[in-house]
Amino acid sequence: MNTSSERPEIERSLALHREVAVKLRENPELLDDARRRVEQWVADGSVDAAWAESWKRILDEGLDAVVAVLTDSNPTAHDLRQVSPFAGVLDPRTRWAILRKCSIEASAS
Helix, strand or coil: CCCHHHCHHHHHHHHHHHHHHHHHHHCCCHHHHHHHHHHHHHHHCCCCHHHHHHHHHHHHHCHHHHHHHHHCCCHHHHHHHCCCCCCCCCCHHHHHHHHHHHHHHHHHC
16 A cells, blocks of 8 residues: 555655645635635536535534545545645645645655
């Protein structure tokens, strides 16, 4: 079985979403943007209903539930992060810094 350290894409996703979690704690109103995005997914069917409904349920549970999914390394949380309603939360500079750091760490291992 591969661990996340053997799968750089998992580490990248987790690192990016950990930073999203920081931003959400600083600005909980960002959850409203995610709720609107999920509502749009449901309305237009652009994301599979199962994923949209899962995110809707998590968002309804509140900030702590969202942060738990964004920062958990379990496979279910990883799958949910692949359909993240938090696109655009990180500015490009922050995103690229995280990606660069993950790339360096992956090369070193």
